[in-house]
Amino acid sequence: MRSPVALRIVVVAGFLFLYAPILSLVIYSFNESRLVTVWSGFSLKWYGELLSDPQIIGAAWISLKVAFLSASIATVLGTLAALVLVRGGRGRAVLGGLVTAPLVMPEVIIGLSLLLLFVAMEGLIGWPGGRGLLTIVIAHATFGAAFATVVIEARMVTLDRAVEDAAQDLGAGPLRVFFDVTLPALAPALVSAWLLAFTLSLDDVVIASFVAGPGSSTLPMVIFSKVRLGVSPEVNALATLVIVLVSCLVLIAAWVSARQRVPEA
Template identity: 55%
Template sequence: MFHFKKDTKSLLARVIILTLTLIFLYLPIMTLVVYSFNASKMVTVWTEFSLKWYNALFHNSAIITAVGISLLLAFLSAIASVIIGTLAAFVMVRIRKFSGESAFLLFMTAPMILPEVISGLALLLLFVTLGDLIPVFSDRGLITIWIAHVTFCSAYATVVIRSRFVELDISIEEAAKDLGAGPMKVFFVIILPAIMPAEVAAFLLSFTMSMDDLVITSFVAGPNSTTLPMLIFSSVRRGLSPEINALASVIVLVVSLFAFVSWILTVRKQKRKARNAALVAAARRREAAIHIS
């Protein structure tokens, strides 16, 4: 009886803590979504239900352009960051000790440690200096933003992919080499599929960080390359607009749909693995019964 009461109190405490945590995390988001359907221009005063701010959002060319720029930059930055992170992780794990290894590790992870203000200022000075030699850097457009995003995203991608590289069994690669596979075939046939979950995780992390960056982008962006975080920040400074609530609600909806689809696929994959394991176990039991008989 005593243990039953103790377990009940423990379960109740966990439920209360979980509930308070979820409220703390998601109540502001839910409030934002609710007020995106408010007809009033005052975002904190509810009048009546309306979809006019969503209509205004989809007819706002500045927001549509900023979303397109941010998505393009995030996609290209994520691809470049994953490629650089994969190569850097391969060097860290597979290449034996080499001269300058400590400096290589330091420079690859430095963007994670440096404050974004320092990184943004340093990149700005770099592009201003290069602008005298290479005209494309003087305009400070999409190319400079892309380079800046790859600079700090590749550091995070390297850490994620390296953690998966360390867990790989090198004996499988050695066996493939003994069977005549070349280095490129070993990488693309054996290593790359094995680290693919880390590649996807690094891509999503880099995509999100690039999509969300404001500080560094503000330093290296020109007048004709306004990203979505810059547009939202400038809009909030002039006064919170209900269109921003509608835009944030659309982003929350899209992210939620991706998360839900990913969860469904993960559950199906786990069920498929469990079913295959059960079939294999049943087949082994039948084989064992046949041998015994």
Template identity: 55%
Template sequence: MRRRSTFLVTMLCFGFAFFYVPILSMMVYSFNGSRLATVWGGFSTKWYVSLLSNRQILNAALLSLKIALLSATMATILGTMAGIALARFKRFRGRTLFSGLVTAPLVMPEVITGIASLMLFILMAEWIGWPASRGFTTVTLAHITFSMVFVTTIVHSRLSEADAAVEEAAMDLGSRPWQVMKDITLPIISPAIVSGWLLAFTISLDDVVITNFTTGPGTTTLPILIWSKVKLGVTPDINALATITVCIVGTGVAIAGVILNRAEKRRDRDARMAYQANQ
């Protein structure tokens, strides 16, 4: 037992070093005074100054944020509906096709989704004249489509775990469908809806490939801008951008972790008290 656990601990250390050494290296070099991104030229914060005064980057970040907010919200509404439909309506016409449609985007290579969506948008413009050009609208439509299925997966699995008998009992006792939905189903899936929205938001904010195909001139999201800069080589202000991103995300994840931890402890305590009260 002893020897294997040493091996596992070693692998854990190696794995986490593998995860974090590149990120830490990038963070250190964001304070590099030299323009040559790989040679240390003393401590400096000038890349942060140049980043924060770069209108192009700020505009791209703002655009990405707008698209992510809009598409995550739409994707959550549609994806939650699909998750409820799959988990609670066992029989409707075309259910097999529907369940195929919500899993296929998960395994579809992004390049193919990208060119397929672009061809659709171009042909739609030819046939019905909408969307007239590619840009904000087409990117948002594409993001909604491929992020809603992630929401569906989360909501579906949460609702499959929950017992439908509670909802059926409420129906039998005379509740209306809308009341059942509002008072039972939605509270059950609300954590799934929140994590679905967060996932859809991140996916949209991070997407390069599908955005690259569906965007048009003048609509440059942050990942597209970074991609075009990185293609030309290493630029130090990207290090600064990466450091800021990691700090924001790290803080967010840490706060979420503390909240979840507290909730778990409270649940444990309540369960213990309920158990003792029943003794």
């Protein structure tokens, strides 16, 4: 019989291993000293300097736009792909392999292949005109759709088809059933898939480095260039704000999921 005390110790140790570095980063973002490992008093000045840094603010705005657009596109594509994988006919195995390929493929390969694709397309049809915001959105939506498909497919498999059949028996057409019955039932999965794609896009630096152009550096690219010269308190403050943003999105997703489960109870 396993000891409950030992299990609690293991759980606490696991959480400390995962979240202690994040907690220390948040604490030192309020450090008055420029030395990130020496505490010299509480201060908010690094947040003020962060908000007055045009390079970081511009990169953050680009990352948020890219993440929002790519996550939305990835969710739509993931929903359509999941619908075909769960309820489609022949060719589902081929589509499943194509969808899951980006999940196991190194990001360097994805970034390089997309770069070559964009260069070839520009030479053949003149689009896209160079690398920039559009190419980053397309690249992030491409690999984000694979993750969104997995999340939405897992939820779609568990849906009760009898409800949709009943709606069709009452006179609703296929589109009406999809938008009024299927999509509301998929709401928690859609929110989770969007958040996952948003987080992956906001975090990516490898693929964006291949497909970004002048004036379209994302926030991770700027942070990576700064960290190479040494960690500054501004980076800690920026990371803290990102943690707060992601935590709020996760809480929203949890709230949507909780509301979705209420009628079933």
